[in-house]
Amino acid sequence: MIVLKGIFKTFGDKVALKDVNLTVNKGEALAILGYSGAGKTTLLKIISALDVDFEGTYLFKGIDVKKDPEKVRKCITMVFQNPVMFKGTVFENVAYGLKVRGYCKGYIKEKVDEVLEYLGILDLRDKNAKRLSGGEKQRVAVARALVLDIDVYIFDEPTSNLDIENIKVVEGTIKELKRKGKTVIFTTHDLLQARRLSDRVAYIERGEIVEVGETERVFKDPKDERTYRFVSGMF
Amino acid sequence: MAWDYIIEGLLEAFKLIISGDPELYDILLRSIKVSGLATLYAGLIGVPIGVILGLSDFKGKDVIKSIFNGLMGIPTVVLGLILYLFLAPAGPLGFLNLLYTTTGISLGQMILILPIVVSITVNSIESIEEDVRYLALTLGADETQMMMKVIEETSPGILLSLMAAFNRAIAELGVALMIGGNIFIKGGEMNTRVLTTAIQMYVTRGEISMAIALGIILLSLVYLISMTVNYIQRRWADS
Ligand SMILES: Nc1ncnc2c1ncn2[C@@H]1O[C@H](COP(=O)(O)OP(=O)(O)OP(=O)(O)O)[C@@H](O)[C@H]1O
Numbered sequence A: 001m002i003v004l005k006g007i008f009k010t011f012g013d014k015v016a017l018k019d020v021n022l023t024v025n026k027g028e029a030l031a032i033l034g035y036s037g038a039g040k041t042t043l044l045k046i047i048s049a050l051d052v053d054f055e056g057t058y059l060f061k062g063i064d065v066k067k068d069p070e071k072v073r074k075c076i077t078m079v080f081q082n083p084v085m086f087k088g089t090v091f092e093n094v095a096y097g098l099k100v101r102g103y104c105k106g107y108i109k110e111k112v113d114e115v116l117e118y119l120g121i122l123d124l125r126d127k128n129a130k131r132l133s134g135g136e137k138q139r140v141a142v143a144r145a146l147v148l149d150i151d152v153y154i155f156d157e158p159t160s161n162l163d164i165e166n167i168k169v170v171e172g173t174i175k176e177l178k179r180k181g182k183t184v185i186f187t188t189h190d191l192l193q194a195r196r197l198s199d200r201v202a203y204i205e206r207g208e209i210v211e212v213g214e215t216e217r218v219f220k221d222p223k224d225e226r227t228y229r230f231v232s233g234m235f
Numbered sequence B: 001m002a003w004d005y006i007i008e009g010l011l012e013a014f015k016l017i018i019s020g021d022p023e024l025y026d027i028l029l030r031s032i033k034v035s036g037l038a039t040l041y042a043g044l045i046g047v048p049i050g051v052i053l054g055l056s057d058f059k060g061k062d063v064i065k066s067i068f069n070g071l072m073g074i075p076t077v078v079l080g081l082i083l084y085l086f087l088a089p090a091g092p093l094g095f096l097n098l099l100y101t102t103t104g105i106s107l108g109q110m111i112l113i114l115p116i117v118v119s120i121t122v123n124s125i126e127s128i129e130e131d132v133r134y135l136a137l138t139l140g141a142d143e144t145q146m147m148m149k150v151i152e153e154t155s156p157g158i159l160l161s162l163m164a165a166f167n168r169a170i171a172e173l174g175v176a177l178m179i180g181g182n183i184f185i186k187g188g189e190m191n192t193r194v195l196t197t198a199i200q201m202y203v204t205r206g207e208i209s210m211a212i213a214l215g216i217i218l219l220s221l222v223y224l225i226s227m228t229v230n231y232i233q234r235r236w237a238d239s
């Protein structure tokens, strides 16, 4: 479904991604792990077709993403590390993705309410989104993605700065998406969480993917010295 | 006494305003219409330019931005002169017959305030988080829908630019005088007299009270608009 080949990304002199090769299959959950500044967010922006200014090739379902990012963005959504809210109510925020896709009002209302209820924030429906607490904003950000019926859901550190209650909700959402056969890619600094939720993990260090593999295998028997050092920090 | 003459003028002015002097209100309405149209045109052209400039990232962008910034301060007299040269019957655009028309003033004022609209729009677009753009795109918006969202998010800034532009247009004299010509015939259809040209004329004629009355009206109008913008912006920041 997602095939990245020889991706390089630079910011001026700084090389943020170095020869990244990665394949993500339909229906799998991939965790991307790495230290702060390793290049996780940079990579996710490329996968979500928000950034097409890179070297190398990226094919999504056979589409060359550089040529038609708009088409790819209709199939992938990303929940950002810092939840940004649009002006307006929670409802308006969550409805946005459906509105731009041209759904009719009745369906939008039904779907949004259903998702708000599922995430336990139906009572926030008519509140001003910009005035919510951090955890509430994060749930709204998740809701904005969850109302969409698309192929790939990307979460960039969805649970950092959340309390246990909110973490449960977000993890539940990722599991639910997996159950529905959706593809999920997420980053986290919580290795146990990666282990709970992912089928495979990719470990990235200084812009390089050092190791990719089945989650249990990578944690129990890392092939690379650097991965070993990273995952052994868990115990 | 030196003060008497000002106080007398002021009292007369208030009488004119309160009694609803038809000539005075005729001029006021024309001013609002002429400069309102100028603002509308400048908005229709300047907001899209500002949005595109604000969203794009290319080499000459800073140069273009500084050109618009610099043009914000263009002396109205010089612009009036340039436009006069172009629009005069013998000039390159003389065939348009815009000299001494209100449409001519509107277009001239539009050119005057376009840099204000563009510059303030660019600044407010650049000041919103880059993430708003990314957010709209990742939720499935196409380029046009994303731009509409960015405009919506920056609407207080855009509103501010339009109000500042209107205030500059209605308060300027150079273009209105040289392109409009301060034409006024009672009941005439082709009148071009606006607040600023009228004030200038009444002063030279020595009809101080009418000049003061018009001055008070112009000042109140400009002040009222500034206050309204302030109020709206505060409300918006809260919401
Ligand atoms: N717009 C940018 N301009 C310049 N450098 C950037 C930019 N975005 C990211 N970088 C740099 O690229 C590197 C990778 O950043 P990235 O945000 O991808 O890290 P990350 O793995 O997501 O880190 P974290 O876990 O802290 O979120 C960092 O060194 C960062 O400073």
Ligand SMILES: [Mg+2]
Binding pocket: A040, A041, A042, A081, A156
């Ligand atoms: Mg990051």
